[in-house]
Amino acid sequence: MWMPDRNNKKTLYEQIADHLEQRISYGEFPPGSLLPSERRLAEQLGVNRSTVISAFAELRSMGIIESRSGSGTRVSTSKWGATPKHTPNWSRYAEGGSFLPNLPFMRRIREALAQYPSLIDFASGELSADLAPTQEISSLMSKHEYTSYLGYDNPQGSIPLREALVDYLQQHRGIRTTESSILITSGSQQSLYLITQCLLSPGDAVAIEDPSYCYSLPMFQSAGLRLFRLPVDQDGVMPEDVRALYKKHRIKMVFLNPNFQNPTGTVLSSERRKRLLDIASELGLPIVEDDPFSLTSYEAAPPLPLKAMDNVGSVLYMGSFSKIAASGLRVGWMVAPHSIVERLADARQQMDFGLSIIPQQIAGQFLQSPLLLPHLDNLRMQLQFKRDLLMESLEKELSGLVEFVAPEGGLHLWCKLIPNIPEGKLLEESIKHGTVFVPGSVYGSDPGYVRFTFARAKLEQIAPGIAGFAKALRALMV
Amino acid sequence: MWMPDRNNKKTLYEQIADHLEQRISYGEFPPGSLLPSERRLAEQLGVNRSTVISAFAELRSMGIIESRSGSGTRVSTSKWGATPKHTPNWSRYAEGGSFLPNLPFMRRIREALAQYPSLIDFASGELSADLAPTQEISSLMSKHEYTSYLGYDNPQGSIPLREALVDYLQQHRGIRTTESSILITSGSQQSLYLITQCLLSPGDAVAIEDPSYCYSLPMFQSAGLRLFRLPVDQDGVMPEDVRALYKKHRIKMVFLNPNFQNPTGTVLSSERRKRLLDIASELGLPIVEDDPFSLTSYEAAPPLPLKAMDNVGSVLYMGSFSKIAASGLRVGWMVAPHSIVERLADARQQMDFGLSIIPQQIAGQFLQSPLLLPHLDNLRMQLQFKRDLLMESLEKELSGLVEFVAPEGGLHLWCKLIPNIPEGKLLEESIKHGTVFVPGSVYGSDPGYVRFTFARAKLEQIAPGIAGFAKALRALMV
Numbered sequence: 001m002w003m004p005d006r007n008n009k010k011t012l013y014e015q016i017a018d019h020l021e022q023r024i025s026y027g028e029f030p031p032g033s034l035l036p037s038e039r040r041l042a043e044q045l046g047v048n049r050s051t052v053i054s055a056f057a058e059l060r061s062m063g064i065i066e067s068r069s070g071s072g073t074r075v076s077t078s079k080w081g082a083t084p085k086h087t088p089n090w091s092r093y094a095e096g097g098s099f100l101p102n103l104p105f106m107r108r109i110r111e112a113l114a115q116y117p118s119l120i121d122f123a124s125g126e127l128s129a130d131l132a133p134t135q136e137i138s139s140l141m142s143k144h145e146y147t148s149y150l151g152y153d154n155p156q157g158s159i160p161l162r163e164a165l166v167d168y169l170q171q172h173r174g175i176r177t178t179e180s181s182i183l184i185t186s187g188s189q190q191s192l193y194l195i196t197q198c199l200l201s202p203g204d205a206v207a208i209e210d211p212s213y214c215y216s217l218p219m220f221q222s223a224g225l226r227l228f229r230l231p232v233d234q235d236g237v238m239p240e241d242v243r244a245l246y247k248k249h250r251i252k253m254v255f256l257n258p259n260f261q262n263p264t265g266t267v268l269s270s271e272r273r274k275r276l277l278d279i280a281s282e283l284g285l286p287i288v289e290d291d292p293f294s295l296t297s298y299e300a301a302p303p304l305p306l307k308a309m310d311n312v313g314s315v316l317y318m319g320s321f322s323k324i325a326a327s328g329l330r331v332g333w334m335v336a337p338h339s340i341v342e343r344l345a346d347a348r349q350q351m352d353f354g355l356s357i358i359p360q361q362i363a364g365q366f367l368q369s370p371l372l373l374p375h376l377d378n379l380r381m382q383l384q385f386k387r388d389l390l391m392e393s394l395e396k397e398l399s400g401l402v403e404f405v406a407p408e409g410g411l412h413l414w415c416k417l418i419p420n421i422p423e424g425k426l427l428e429e430s431i432k433h434g435t436v437f438v439p440g441s442v443y444g445s446d447p448g449y450v451r452f453t454f455a456r457a458k459l460e461q462i463a464p465g466i467a468g469f470a471k472a473l474r475a476l477m478v
Numbered sequence: 479m480w481m482p483d484r485n486n487k488k489t490l491y492e493q494i495a496d497h498l499e500q501r502i503s504y505g506e507f508p509p510g511s512l513l514p515s516e517r518r519l520a521e522q523l524g525v526n527r528s529t530v531i532s533a534f535a536e537l538r539s540m541g542i543i544e545s546r547s548g549s550g551t552r553v554s555t556s557k558w559g560a561t562p563k564h565t566p567n568w569s570r571y572a573e574g575g576s577f578l579p580n581l582p583f584m585r586r587i588r589e590a591l592a593q594y595p596s597l598i599d600f601a602s603g604e605l606s607a608d609l610a611p612t613q614e615i616s617s618l619m620s621k622h623e624y625t626s627y628l629g630y631d632n633p634q635g636s637i638p639l640r641e642a643l644v645d646y647l648q649q650h651r652g653i654r655t656t657e658s659s660i661l662i663t664s665g666s667q668q669s670l671y672l673i674t675q676c677l678l679s680p681g682d683a684v685a686i687e688d689p690s691y692c693y694s695l696p697m698f699q700s701a702g703l704r705l706f707r708l709p710v711d712q713d714g715v716m717p718e719d720v721r722a723l724y725k726k727h728r729i730k731m732v733f734l735n736p737n738f739q740n741p742t743g744t745v746l747s748s749e750r751r752k753r754l755l756d757i758a759s760e761l762g763l764p765i766v767e768d769d770p771f772s773l774t775s776y777e778a779a780p781p782l783p784l785k786a787m788d789n790v791g792s793v794l795y796m797g798s799f800s801k802i803a804a805s806g807l808r809v810g811w812m813v814a815p816h817s818i819v820e821r822l823a824d825a826r827q828q829m830d831f832g833l834s835i836i837p838q839q840i841a842g843q844f845l846q847s848p849l850l851l852p853h854l855d856n857l858r859m860q861l862q863f864k865r866d867l868l869m870e871s872l873e874k875e876l877s878g879l880v881e882f883v884a885p886e887g888g889l890h891l892w893c894k895l896i897p898n899i900p901e902g903k904l905l906e907e908s909i910k911h912g913t914v915f916v917p918g919s920v921y922g923s924d925p926g927y928v929r930f931t932f933a934r935a936k937l938e939q940i941a942p943g944i945a946g947f948a949k950a951l952r953a954l955m956v
Contacts, residue, residue, distance in 0.1 A: 001637065001657070028659040028816050030791020086762030087791045093730075093764065094821040097676035098701065102824050110633070129627040137628065141836075142620050149607040150615065150806035155588070159479060179479070181506040190830040198575035219828050223576065252571075284564030286571065313508020313565045322831075326628035330834040338506050343572040346580050350697050352668040352830070353800075356808035358619075359834040 004045055012047055013054035020055065021064060024075050030087040031077045035065065038073075043115045100218040105427065105442050112431050120465030122437040122452040125262065125323075125411060131382055131455065132326040136371040140362055153354040155345040157184020157333075161364035165333055168367050172295060174308040175317065175335065183341045185348070186355055187332035188290055189217075191318045194334075194344045195253075195288060196223040205249040208444075209237055211414075213262040213290075214255055215444030229444070230254070232261060234405065236268030239275035246283050253286050259302040260293040263443050263451040264414045265407025270303040281312040288316045292323045295376055297409035298384040313337055321363055323411060323455075324379065330355070331363040380409075386454040386462060387413065393466035394452075401473065411455035414440075417448050421476045426450075429476055433468035482523055490525055491532035498533065499542060502553050508565040509555040513543065516551075521593045578696040583905065583920050590909050598943030600915040600930040603740065603801075603889055609860055609933065610804040614849040618840055631832040633823040635662020635811075639842035643811055646845050650773060652786040653795065653813060661819045663826070664833055665810035666768055667695075669796045672812075672822040673731075673766060674701040683727040686922075687715055689892075691740040691768075692733055693922030707922070708732070710739060712883065714746030717753035724761050731764050737780040738771040741921045741929040742892045743885025748781040759790040766794045770801045773854055775887035776862040791815055799841055801889060801933075802857065808833070809841040858887075861933060864940060865891065868932040871944035879951065889933035892918075895926050899954045904928075907954055911946035 004015045020035070029035055038056065042049040056073060059065045067073040077087070101107070109123045156162065162179035169175040185191045192214075200206065202224025208214040210229035220227060228245045230237040236258060245251045256276075258268035268276075280287050289306045307317035320332030334344070348354065366372060387406070390413055394402050403416040423439035430437065440449025457465055482493045498513070507513055516534065520527040534551060537543045545551040555565070579585070587601045634640065640657035647653040663669045670692075678684065680702025686692040688707035698705055706723045708715040714736060723729045734754075736746035746754075758765050767784045785795035798810030812822070826832065844850060865884070868891055872880050881894040901917035908915060918927025935943055 023656050023658070026654045026656060026659065027785075027788060027791040027793075027813075028656055030815050033791070033815060033817060085759040085790050087759070088762050088764040090764075090791070090815050090817050093677040094817045096679050097821075097825075098679055099675040099825050099828075101821070102828060107824065124630070126629050129629070132628045134628055150610045150612055150804035151604050151607070152602070152805045176504045178501050178504055178506055180501070181504065186830045186834075189828070193829045197577040199571040201574050201576055217828060281563040281565070284566050286566040286568075307505075310505060312563050313505045313511070313568070315505075327630045327831070328628035328835045330831070335505075337508050337511060337568050339511060339568050339572045343575075343579065346585065347575075347577050350577075350580060350667070350695060351671045352664040353805070353808070356664075356834060356837040357806045358840070359836050362836070 004047060013051045013058065016041075016045060016047070016052060016055035017058040020059060021062075024064060029075050030090065031075050031085075032087050033075050033090060035073045035075065040115075098222060100222045102218060103216060103442055105423075105439055106216065108427065109436055109438065112436055116431070116434075118434065119431065120435045120461045120468065121456045122435060122454070122465060122469075124456045125453050126327045127323065127379075127411070127455050128458055130458070131379055132328075133366065133371065133375045134326070136366065136369070136375060137326065137329075137362055140365045140369065140371075150357065153357050153360070155349050155354060156180075156182065156341060157355065158357055158360035158364060161331070161360045161367075162333075164364040164367040169319075169335065173291070173319075174304045176308075177335050181335050181338065181341060183334045183336065183345055183348075184355060184360060185320075185332045185334060186330040187320045187322050187327070188292055188318050190348070191320075191332055191334045192217065192255075192288075192290070193219055194348060195316065196220060196225065198343055198347045199340070200225055200252060204253075205245075205251045207242060207245050207251045207254045209256060209261060211263055211440065211443035211445035211449070212255070213257065213443060216438075216442045232264050232266055234266055236261065236266055236272055237276075239272050239279050242276065242285070243279050243283070246285060251285070253288060254280070255288045255290070256306070257290045257292075258306065259291055260296065260407055260410030260412075262293070262410070263412050263438075263440070263445075263449075265405065265410055265412055267302050267408065273303060273306055273309065277306060277309055277312075277314065280314040285314065286316060287314055288318065290318045292318075292320050293410040295324050296380055296383055296411070298380055298387070299408060302409065307335060316340065324376065325363075325366065329359045329363055331359055382459075383409075383411065383455060386457075386459060389459065389462045390452060390454040390466065393463045397466050397470035398473065411453050413452045413454060415450045415452055417450060417473070419473065419477050420448065421473065423447060425476055426472060429472035430469050433472045433475075435465045435468040435472070437469065482525060491529045491536065494519075494523060494525070494530060494533035495536040498537060499540075502542060507553050508568065509553050509563075510565050511553050511568060513551045513553065518593075576700060578700045580696060581694060581920060583901075583917055584694065586905065587914055587916065590914055594909070594912075596912065597909065598913045598939045598946065599934045600913060600932070600943060600947075602934045603931050604805045605801070605857075605889070605933050606936055608936070609857055610806075611844070611849065611853045612804070614847070614853060615804065615807075615840055615844065618843045618847065618849075628835065631835050631838070633827050633832060634658075634660065634819060635833065636835055636838035636842060639809070639838045639845075640811075642842040642845040647797075647813065651769070651797075652782045654786075655813050659813050659816065659819060661812045661814065661823055661826075662833060662838060663798075663810045663812060664808040665798045665800050665805070666770055666796050668826070669798075669810055669812045670695065670733075670766075670768070671697055672826060673794065674698060674703065676822055676825045677818070678703055678730060682731075683723075683729045685720060685723050685729045685732045687734060687739060689741055689918065689921035689923035689927070690733070691735060691921060694916075694920045710742055710744055712744055714739065714744055714750055715754075717750050717757050720754065720763070721757050721761070724763060729763070731766060732758070733766045733768070734784070735768045735770075736784065737769055738774065738885055738888030738890075740771070740888070741890050741916075741918070741923075741927075743883065743888055743890055745780050745886065751781060751784055751787065755784060755787055755790075755792065758792040763792065764794060765792055766796065768796045770796075770798050771888040773802050774858060774861055774889070776858055776865070777886060780887065785813060794818065802854065803841075803844065807837045807841055809837055860937075861887075861889065864932040864935075864937060867937065867940045868930060868944065871941045872930075875944050875948035876951065889931050891930045891932060893928045893930055895928060895951070897951065897955050898926065899951065901925060903954055904950060907950035908947050911950045911953075913943045913946040913950070915947065
């Protein structure tokens with residue numbers, strides 16, 4: 001990333017003007033397009049806003065940009081002179097398209113994290129660097145001879161990785177399957193995307209948990225699906241609600257995250273799993289079981305997955321490495337009937353021609369390596385430690401103002417706020433105090449909830465992060 | 479992949495029956511679902527069809543499967559007995575979804591290549607193993623310390639890779655750009671997918687070359703686009719055709735592959751490039767420039783890309799490693815205005831949460847490595863060698879029956895067949911003779927054309943492959 005050089009003879013504003021002129025001349029900002037605001041540029045470049053204002057003035061005097069009050073600063077179109085030339089109306093193209101943009105809160109969080117690297121991150125649903133098996137992966141990579149053919153991958157994914165997963169799924173999740181029933185994806189995100197694009201049609205009704213990670217995914221709306229809610233209590237969703245939604249709305253599919261649910265952390269009880277499967281088989285209704293967190297249980301392992309108890313073939317099972325090893329590997333999997341695996345593999349080929357085989361080889365080796373079990377043991381211990389620290393900090397800083405149930409696995413704590421504070425204000429105030437989290441409405445919940453991810457922050461950041469959040473909350477309570 | 483064991487005490491048909499019973503019990507083939515045909519299973523498992531027939535008979539006698547003449551063999555549903563249980567109607571789900579399946583010819587080719595590993599492959603548009611820089615990549619990997627954080631990637635892709643691409647694009651393609659204008663994708667396939675999903679709406683008209691690789695992509699139909707043709711002659715498309723299509727159909731975007739076009743191998747002339755850009759800027763019309771082959775030129779480099787001459791910001795530029803290094807890396811790029819890069823990066827996050835950083839690191843290192851230029855020199859020489867051998871073989875085997883223009887770069891030769899043979903028959907007959915190619919209609923052309931990819935086959939396979947094709951053609955001429 002380009003940054004102005006404080007040791008340069010040129011002034012900061014001249015450097016910035018030159019830099020912007022270059023980006024404009026290269027076509028990053030074509031004629032007529034909007035430049036980032038002075039405030040945002042100042043934040044990105046680590047300078048005062050007045051410096052950016054001087055740089056803009058310089059570019060304006062050269063006729064390169066134009067500002068109109070209230071509509072921002074744009075690249076001049078007048079420089080074409082007598083011959084009219086037209087840049088495509090890129091902003092209209094960017095607003096078009098059937099695929100919807102991300103939720104504003106999610107974009108704001110991403111932007112804030114990019115702008116302020118020192119923010120304490122309770123928002124990103126991933127592991128911190130010290131929890132990822134970076135050393136293990138590095139050593140597997142350096143030992144391995146990459147002599148195999150680096151051509152396009154098998155449409156279902158690397159065969160050695162699928163074979164390793166057959167053993168892994170049986171040993172760790174009690175799922176008996178074959179390599180030909182497995183589709184390797186880049187993670188649960190892609191698995192869900194393929195399901196919504198290829199197995200459902202616009203107008204189809206589906207049931208999702210309330211609250212649910214799925215609400216944070218505009219992909220469900222982009223696919224034109226009608227979403228119906230299955231409220232979650234301390235034992236997960238109520239099976240009879242599925243039957244009621246089927247009768248009323250003819251739902252075509254049920255999306256569940258039964259273990260340490262995102263965001264609530266709840267575990268679907270064994271008894272409800274059985275009843276859910278009975279109801280699904282009674283109705284011929286498919287269940288999508290997203291199971292990213294089950295190996296992060298701190299004490300007791302969660303019940304067997306629905307897939308392991310499914311003798312009718314109702315369940316599409318999804319898992320990934322993202323929450324138990326490294327999200328940067330981008331390796332996940334689905335276990336599904338043959339016809340579904342073939343359909344999704346074919347569609348994925350068309351969307352991206354499959355995954356790189358290098359991370360798949362590494363993932364397959366890691367699954368079979370003696371390094372896996374010690375890594376998982378350590379991961380569980382460290383996550384529990386972080387969870388405990390988060391809960392202590394919340395009790396210390398916000399006693400009486402928050403309510404939560406301790407999650408027994410996973411990466412997230414779902415927290416009810418007693419004071420009634422608008423979410424957007426709380427998020428902005430919290431960012432000012434150095435902490436970022438995800439507002440509960442992102443998961444479709446009623447107002448007044450927050451999701452804290454305790455896996456991503458460093459251990460020593462948890463207490464100061466919650467202290468910052470508490471300051472923000474209290475500042476808005478007056 | 480499971481294969482029967484000829485040294486096992488059990489007979490082959492018993493082993494196959496056990497194996498299928500297991501796959502059925504694990505849910506790969508749920509109750510009511512269709513099993514692969516006897517013929518296909520026999521091919522996959524390398525046994526006589528009579529062996530599969532015996533295995534099916536065994537399973538039928540156990541009540542596990544049911545066959546009805548004309549509708550294939552299905553897994554029994556009757557075993558549920560008195561309590562009715564229902565498997566989701568997976569085949570209906572697999573047929574649903576807004577995303578269309580691949581073209582039948584493409585699926586047939588993929589299936590044939592999977593079934594008969596000895597087929598000589600003139601169909602897959604990629605490099606053979608000996609042309610990929612496997613040694614170079616292996617050595618970069620083993621030397622590199624993967625100590626960096628394996629978290630989710632930057633939404634636009636790895637910053638060091640984008641910085642390396644800024645130098646690469648300037649040096650090799652005369653494109654001046656900045657890392658903030660670059661989006662890393664998994665290849666041109668994903669770049670095109672993002673454009674069709676995010677910048678265009680159902681019903682929009684777009685122009686594509688005729689013939690064109692784009693016709694082979696049902697993603698254009700899946701996005702609901704109306705496709706209009708720009709005929710290609712020896713100098714590429716006619717610029718005035720773009721204006722005519724704009725007037726008549728208000729096309730919203732033009733997709734071009736100006737260098738060694740897939741499938742025809744033609745190069746868009748310099749003069750037409752300039753006129754195209756003039757017309758695009760007159761109409762405010764975006765051009766998508768797909769440039770995967772330009773570094774494979776055997777003699778003279780092709781003209782500068784449109785992007786390098788574009789001073790209005792009309793061009794979205796796409797490139798990738800797939801055709802110049804290794805498709806298995808899954809690393810490509812787009813250069814685009816800022817607003818477009820942000821929009822596509824946001825959508826890609828939602829679809830698959832970005833790429834693995836490992837192949838991106840390797841690709842960035844390879845771009846900056848002294849190994850790159852010798853690799854490219856060797857690649858060009860070897861490709862030219864393979865092209866020459868293909869042309870010699872065609873002239874020797876099919877003199878007077880085929881016509882073609884020698885491509886001066888790229889991986890493909892576009893070949894007109896003089897005899898009038900139905901494409902499907904020719905493909906099947908050719909597979910029987912050990913050779914596979916892509917029928918021209920896949921690229922939207924008139925009947926009577928074939929695309930031969932000469933990069934994928936081994937050097938010593940080219941002559942026998944064309945001999946097999948010639949036998950198939952002659953067999954159908956009688």
